[in-house]
Amino acid sequence: MGMMASKTQAAKPKVGFYGFTGCAGDLLAILHCENELLDIFNAVDVRSFLMASSEVHDDEELDISFLEGSITTDHQLESLADIRKRSKILVAIGSCACFGGPQAARLGYGDWKERFKKVYGAVKHTVAKPFESHPVDEYVKVDYHIPGCPIDRYQFFFALTRLAQGMSVELTTFPVCSECKWNENECLLLNAQLCLGPVTAGGCDSRCPSHNLPCIGCWGPAAEANVASEIDLLKERNFSSEEIVSKLRLFGGAAMVRRFADLLGIKAEEPARKPRPKKVREPIVAGKAKKRASTKKPKAKSRTKKR
Amino acid sequence: MSLNRIKIESLARVEGHGGITVDFKDGELSKVTVDIHEGPRLLETIAQGRVPSEVVSLTCRICAICTLSHRYAALRAMEKALEIEVPPKVRLMRDLMHCGEMIESHALHVFLLALPDYLGYPSAVHMAPEYLEDVQAGLRVKRFGVRLMELTAARSIHGENPVIGGFGRYPSKSELLRFKYEAESLIPDAERGVEILRNLRQPTYMEEGMTFMCTKPEHDRYGWVADRILVSNGQEFNAWDYHKLTNERVVPHSMAKRSRFQDKPYFVGALARFNLLGERLDGVAGEHFRRCYNLSWIRNPMYNNVAQAIETVWALEEAPRIIDKLLTHEEDPAIVAPSRDKGAGSAAVEAPRGTLYHHYEIAEGRVVHTDIITPTAQFLDMMESHIRVAAKNLTDEGDTDNIELKLEMVARAYDPCISCATHLVKVRGL
Ligand code: SF4
Ligand code: SF4
Numbered sequence: 166m167g168m169m170a171s172k173t174q175a176a177k178p179k180v181g182f183y184g185f186t187g188c189a190g191d192l193l194a195i196l197h198c199e200n201e202l203l204d205i206f207n208a209v210d211v212r213s214f215l216m217a218s219s220e221v222h223d224d225e226e227l228d229i230s231f232l233e234g235s236i237t238t239d240h241q242l243e244s245l246a247d248i249r250k251r252s253k254i255l256v257a258i259g260s261c262a263c264f265g266g267p268q269a270a271r272l273g274y275g276d277w278k279e280r281f282k283k284v285y286g287a288v289k290h291t292v293a294k295p296f297e298s299h300p301v302d303e304y305v306k307v308d309y310h311i312p313g314c315p316i317d318r319y320q321f322f323f324a325l326t327r328l329a330q331g332m333s334v335e336l337t338t339f340p341v342c343s344e345c346k347w348n349e350n351e352c353l354l355l356n357a358q359l360c361l362g363p364v365t366a367g368g369c370d371s372r373c374p375s376h377n378l379p380c381i382g383c384w385g386p387a388a389e390a391n392v393a394s395e396i397d398l399l400k401e402r403n404f405s406s407e408e409i410v411s412k413l414r415l416f417g418g419a420a421m422v423r424r425f426a427d428l429l430g431i432k433a434e435e436p437a438r439k440p441r442p443k444k445v446r447e448p449i450v451a452g453k454a455k456k457r458a459s460t461k462k463p464k465a466k467s468r469t470k471k472r
Numbered sequence: 473m474s475l476n477r478i479k480i481e482s483l484a485r486v487e488g489h490g491g492i493t494v495d496f497k498d499g500e501l502s503k504v505t506v507d508i509h510e511g512p513r514l515l516e517t518i519a520q521g522r523v524p525s526e527v528v529s530l531t532c533r534i535c536a537i538c539t540l541s542h543r544y545a546a547l548r549a550m551e552k553a554l555e556i557e558v559p560p561k562v563r564l565m566r567d568l569m570h571c572g573e574m575i576e577s578h579a580l581h582v583f584l585l586a587l588p589d590y591l592g593y594p595s596a597v598h599m600a601p602e603y604l605e606d607v608q609a610g611l612r613v614k615r616f617g618v619r620l621m622e623l624t625a626a627r628s629i630h631g632e633n634p635v636i637g638g639f640g641r642y643p644s645k646s647e648l649l650r651f652k653y654e655a656e657s658l659i660p661d662a663e664r665g666v667e668i669l670r671n672l673r674q675p676t677y678m679e680e681g682m683t684f685m686c687t688k689p690e691h692d693r694y695g696w697v698a699d700r701i702l703v704s705n706g707q708e709f710n711a712w713d714y715h716k717l718t719n720e721r722v723v724p725h726s727m728a729k730r731s732r733f734q735d736k737p738y739f740v741g742a743l744a745r746f747n748l749l750g751e752r753l754d755g756v757a758g759e760h761f762r763r764c765y766n767l768s769w770i771r772n773p774m775y776n777n778v779a780q781a782i783e784t785v786w787a788l789e790e791a792p793r794i795i796d797k798l799l800t801h802e803e804d805p806a807i808v809a810p811s812r813d814k815g816a817g818s819a820a821v822e823a824p825r826g827t828l829y830h831h832y833e834i835a836e837g838r839v840v841h842t843d844i845i846t847p848t849a850q851f852l853d854m855m856e857s858h859i860r861v862a863a864k865n866l867t868d869e870g871d872t873d874n875i876e877l878k879l880e881m882v883a884r885a886y887d888p889c890i891s892c893a894t895h896l897v898k899v900r901g902l
Contacts, residue, residue, distance in 0.1 A: 184489070186511030190536030190629045196580065197628055199615040203607075206597045215489075217584065218595030219880075237511035267533050268513035280517040295512045315536060315629045369627075376626045376633045376640035381529055383630070415518075415526060 178228035178329050181213040183248055185234030185241045186298060187266055190315035191259035192216050192233050198318050209329055227252045229328050232301055235261040235268060238293035242304060249305040254328060257301045258321070260314040260416050264385045267314075268298040269418030300419045309334050312366055314383035314416055320368050337367045340387035341380050344371035353379050359404050361412060364390040383416045386424060478863065478875060490888070492879055494863045501867060504860040506852055506883070519842045524550045524636055524810075524832070527839045531830065534844065535889050536629045537580075540573040540621060541823035542844075543634055544697070545830035550636050552817025553834045554810035561801040562638045562808075564794050569624035569634060570696060570821075571791040575662075576617025576628070577824035578742070578780040578787075581887045582665045583610025586777045589881045590672050606668060609661035613784060616658050620651060620791065637808035645799060652795040655788045659756060662788055665781035666760050674774045677871070678862035678882045681771045682854055683736055684744035685717065686827055687820050694752040694786065696822035702748050703733065711820035714829040718845050731845065737853035740826025741887065742779035743769065757786035773858050773885045780824070780887070813837040823847050825887045848888045855886045 184192055196217060198205065205211075209229075212222045230252040236242055249255055257263050265272055271280070277297040301307055309328075311320055324334045341362035345352065348371050353360040360379035362371065366387040373380045386392075399409050413421050478494040489509040495502050515534060519527045528550060532543040544566055551558065583606065584596040593599040600607045618628040623643050625631025633640045643651075684704040689695035701709045701717060709717055718731040732738070746753075746761060747769055753761045760782045769775045818831035826847030833841035862882050866875050 186513055188533050188536045188539075190533070190539070193536045194629055196584070197576075197614075197618050199611040199618070202611065203597065203600060211597075214595075218597065219588075220594035220598070234511075237513070240509065241511055266513075267518060267530055268515060270518045277514075280514050281512065283517055284512070284514050293509065293511070298511075298513065314533065372626050373632050373640070378626075378632055378635065378640035381526070381632065383529075411522065412526070415530065 177208065177210040179212050179226070180209040180325075180329075181223075181227045181230040181248070181252070182211070182216075183213065183230060183232050183244075184216065185232065185245070185262070185301075186237040186268065187234030187259060187261040189216065189233070191262075191313070194315040194318055195231075195321060198322070201322065205325065209325070225251065229254045229256065229325075231256045231258050232262050233259050235265045235298040235300055236304060237268070237298045238295050240293040245301065245304055254308045255301075255305065256309045256311060256324065256328070257307045258311045258316050260312055260383060260385050260418075261298075262301045263310045263312045264416065264420040265298045265300045265418035267415055267418075269300070270414045270416075272297065272299070272414075272418050273422045298418070303419065309336075311336060312385045313368065317368055317370075338388040339367050340390050341365045341367050341369065341371050341374070341384070343367055344369070345374045347371075348375050350374045353377075354398065354402070357402050359399060359402075359408070359412065363395040363398075364392050364413070381415065382413055385417050386413075386420050392424075478879070492859060492883060494859070494879070496867075501860070501864050504856055504863060506856050506859070516842045516844070519839050521838050521840070523837060524554065524834060524839060527832065527842065528636060529630075529632065531842070531844060532630055534846070537577050537889055538573070538823040538825070538828065538847075539630050540569050540625055540634075541821050541828050542830070543625075543631075544570055545819050545821040545823075545828050546832075547634060547636055548697075548819030548821065549817040549830040549832050550834075552819060553815040553832055554636070554817075555812050555815065556637050556808050556810050558638060558808055559805040561642075561798065561803075561805055564798045564801070565624055565639055565642065566634060567695075567697070568791060568794045568798065569621060569631075571787045571794065572617050572620030572624060572628075574617070574696070574787045574824050575784055575791075576614055576621060577887075578784040579610050579614035579617060579662070579665070581824075582669070582777060582781045582784065583607060583614070585887075586884055587665075587668065589877070589884060590669075606664055609664045613658055613662050613665075613788075616654060616788075620655075623647060623651060635807060637810070638805055639807075642804040648795045648798060652792040655791040655795075659785060659788050662781070662784045663756070663760070666764070666778065666785065669778045669781050670764055674768065674772060674778075675878070675881070676768070676772060677865045677878065678773065678858045679768070679771045680858060680861045682773075683733060683738040684747045684770075685733065685738050685740050685850075686745045686748050687711070687822050688749070692752055694749055694754070696745075698820065701820060701827065703738075704744075704748060711829065712818040712831075714818060714820065714831070714845060718829070718850055731850040732853055737857050738850065739773070739854050740847050740850050741776055742783045742824070743773065743776040744826065745783070745822065746779040753782075753786060755786070755789045757782050757789060760785060773855075773882060776885050776887065816841075818843075825889055826851060846889070848886075851886055851888070855883060855888065858882050 182192055212227060215221055230248050236245060260266050311324055320336055327334045344367045345362055350371060353374055358379045361382035362374055362380040364387055365380050365382045366384040369384055396409060476496055491507045493505045493507055515530060519530055528546045531546050532539045534542055588595055588599050591599055596607050621628040621631060626633035686702060687698040688700040688702040689698045699711045701711055717733055750761050764778055814835045816833040821828050828847055829845040831843040832839055859879050859882050862879055866872060866878060
């Protein structure tokens with residue numbers, strides 16, 4: 166901090182954006198910051214954002230890396246290990262990276278292989294070796310989690326500006342219910358609707374209940390949630406535990422299994438595969454574009470600043 | 473110069489992870505593949521046994537860029553399966569949200585992803601210092617698309633407001649009016665995209681004839697939602713016969729299955745829509761179309777960029793028309809409940825990058841079968857074919873300088889969504 170402040174021409178923090186298995190919604194949510202997009206690119210030195218730019222530098226140290234998506238292939242695992250090694254701060258963005266995402270809704274059932282066969286039959290895949298979806302922190306240390314499906318742009322700005330200044334980030338710990346109260350929404354549970362607001366992390370401004378629709382839990386579990394009493398409440402309203410668990414798992418994946426296994430009657434989780442100490446292959450997220458970028462200078466301002 | 477292999481490890485400025493490999497044998501081009509690196513999600517198997525509303529929320533997560541097209545297709549297919557007839561106001565709201573997605577997606581592609589290619593920059597941000605006004609115009613249009621999605625769907629990505637049988641909440645009259653005027657005022661910004669692309673020379677090294685396909689709206693109107701599918705050979709099909717159009721096959725180098733029509737690759741997307749229905753375009757967009765259209769449009773995929781730019785203008789003209797009609801419906805209809813708990817339904821919707829099919833079978837209130845055929849999965853064969861022609865022409869002429877970029881430009885013109893392409897597979901039975 167002190168060091169940064171002492172330099173008038175402080176080096177901008179180097180930032181990378183990476184995507185693994187998901188729908189690209191969290192990276193797109195960042196591209197949806199039209200009014201701020203040019204500012205973001207000015208405030209930090211974006212070294213890799215494949216979705217937005219073909220200029221990629223994937224062999225250097227980063228101050229902050231933002232990761233979207235869950236890990237579902239051996240290539241991704243290697244790439245993840247490589248990014249972790251190069252990054253001072255690693256931030257998981259979106260419910261896929263934080264909890265495994267919708268694709269992890271059956272985590273713990275142990276039926277992944279069977280399901281894979283159902284979808285792809287006997288095809289031999291040469292591209293990569295796939296496996297059950299797991300969140301990023303099953304494999305490497307994650308410094309911050311920004312949940313949401315997708316993330317909210319204001320939580321992202323908050324995190325980016327704080328981190329860029331060398332400060333820490335603390336996101337909401339209260340559930341969607343609190344936001345509902347502030348928005349003066351009528352409680353949907355009183356209307357016998359299966360709303361997950363009481364156990365879901367806030368930060369979306371209670372988007373769905375504000376539209377008269379029950380929360381489906383896309384922000385994942387709230388730190389301060391009293392799951393036991395919520396489940397009792399729902400059972401009182403004649404929702405079956407099976408139904409409740411199914412909904413909780415759709416976005417809460419690994420986190421739900423981890424935190425509420427006993428309460429929800431969920432089987433123990435399939436152990437995640439740990440990254441093997443193997444030579445790091447060319448990461449999927451890097452590649453040709455990197456080479457091109459280094460030979461072909463952008464016409465506009467050059468980003469290579471000599472220290 | 474002798475080439476063995478051109479390998480583009482990762483396509484940039486597209487959605488999802490994929491690459492291109494071009495192989496040569498004895499100096500002759502032998503194989504071209506578009507490789508899909510996307511990890512499997514098996515969402516089709518996650519959908520199994522869930523209630524329809526959960527499946528709608530799930531399948532819209534296939535792709536963030538086409539989230540509302542997915543949602544629209546899922547809602548229509550589910551409503552057919554459950555015998556739900558929604559009131560006109562619901563249909564108008566859905567068409568309005570669909571305009572938002574087209575505007576956002578096209579503006580993103582034209583201004584931020586494709587234009588940097590033509591102008592020689594790695595990204596729109598690099599382009600900004602010299603083309604600030606254009607980049608800002610593009611961002612303004614894109615921003616409006618995002619806000620229109622937020623207004624109608626509650627969020628711009630995976631908005632939950634559109635549900636089976638209707639909407640949770642409707643925008644107010646004054647909100648609608650504000651969006652109407654704003655849409656109209658942004659038409660000149662969108663026209664900028666058309667003008668820039670019109671004045672640029674389109675490369676021709678990939679030209680090859682193609683078959684086109686798109687939905688065919690009723691009453692000679694231009695539009696994106698219909699039960700009939702039109703093919704450029706003059707044939708027409710029902711949307712629920714989509715498997716006759718998209719007969720799929722598996723290829724070893726990709727996690728995505730491939731579609732062909734009568735054994736030939738085909739093109740879906742804005743260029744297909746304009747080649748098949750262009751004469752239906754009216755207003756400012758119609759004028760631009762007639763000014764820009766030429767015979768190269770039937771063999772050069774680069775014109776897809778121009779078609780998208782003009783379609784953005786059309787969407788900005790269409791949104792106010794929809795809003796005017798919406799304003800005549802005072803009452804906000806309640807969500808229509810299903811009249812049965814089993815059935816099957818399929819629906820087609822034009823996503824920004826082409827025709828999207830959703831098909832569901834429901835038994836005892838649970839989804840037992842899901843089949844989704846995405847645009848990218850359909851046009852991958854055509855895209856591969858154009859890349860092959862490009863690679864052949866460029867190497868034959870010894871024009872191999874920057875060949876990767878030239879091949880990538882062809883791929884990018886298709887506006888592929890690679891993460892959606894891995895989700896066209898079927899699962900049946902629990
Ligand atoms: S968390 Fe949601 S928005 Fe983000 S990648 Fe996963 S499915 Fe997409
Ligand atoms: S209310 Fe719930 S489902 Fe809706 S956006 Fe917020 S967290 Fe997601």
